[in-house]
Amino acid sequence: MDQRIPPIIQVGDVLLSSDILTECFCCDLDACxxxxxxxxxxxxxxxxxxxxxxxxxxxxxxxxxxxxxxxxxxxxxxxxxxxxxxxxxxxxxxxxxxxxxxxxxxxxxxxxxxxxxxxxxxxCKPISCALYPIREKRFSNGTSGLHYHRWSVCHAAVKKGRELNLRIYQFLKDPLIRRFGQAWYDELCDVAAQLGIC
Structure with a gap:
């Protein structure tokens, strides 16, 4: 990983693993x-x-x-x-x-x-399904933690995401906005831009 990119990033009251910004992903239903x-x-x-x-x-x-x-x-x-x-x-x-x-x-x-x-x-469906492969942990202090859940059944999704150069946070734009709001997502994109990710 680029030394400028910390392993954990905070956006508002949400902590997220930086691989959500750096790794590529796009569901490939035909394959999986x-x-x-x-x-x-x-x-x-x-x-x-x-x-x-x-x-x-x-x-x-x-x-x-x-x-x-x-x-x-x-x-x-x-x-x-x-x-x-x-x-x-x-x-x-x-x-x-x-x-x-x-x-x-x-x-x-x-x-x-x-x-x-x-x-x-x-x-439509539970937010945990809509956000996958992101998994959320909610803490008692009101903060949330997001991490990328890597699973072998999603190998084709990783491949397709790399072909499209589509990051996880970009692929999951709508579910992330549904869960955290447009302003939060805009801030997340700003953070990605500042880190030179997008």
Whole structure:
């Protein structure tokens, strides 16, 4: 890494690892088939508000969910507390998020995001999903920490991001604005420019 770029950068009350500014990334659904909704041993991290949002759109997405996902939701709800004490989406057979649905092309999609894009709901998906591969940790003092979660299933996304010269923070512009606001994102871009990253 360039010696001028510190490993941790602060923007407002958010601490972030500098690789969010320096590393390239762009989802390549054709290559990965949406494995991030399927792989792993836990569901997507949620806030209490997001549990309510998932429950509010449940009727709109119910027909797109698998019978096993519907049974899981009937049994334990849209969310549960995992082994690390985090609130996460319910999963099927220790694998698929209950809101995963499959297209004719073999790709898995988020049923809530699909409903939003089709204009059937006003809410898209949990912010942890929208921000991926960024993971957020919220601290008791009101600050947040962001880090780049590197995962082998995203190898194609790294490759595509490098081909496009698209940094993680640029690829995730809209979700970052959704989470932290336009002014915060503008400040983040200013920091990147000052560090000679963009």
């Amino acid at each position: 088939k949406g494995q991030c909704c399927v792989e792993g041993d836990s569901g997507a991290p949620l806030t209490l508000d997001e549990v309510g949002q998932l429950e509010s759109v449940l009727d709109d997405v119910w027909p797109q969910l698998s019978a096993k996902a519907q049974a899981t939701i009937d049994h334990q709800g849209v969310a549960y507390t995992d082994g690390e004490g985090d609130l996460v989406t319910s999963i099927v057979n220790g694998r698929d998020c209950v809101f995963t649905c499959y297209g004719a092309d073999g790709c898995c999609y988020c049923a809530t995001d699909k409903a939003y894009r089709e204009g059937r709901t006003a809410w």
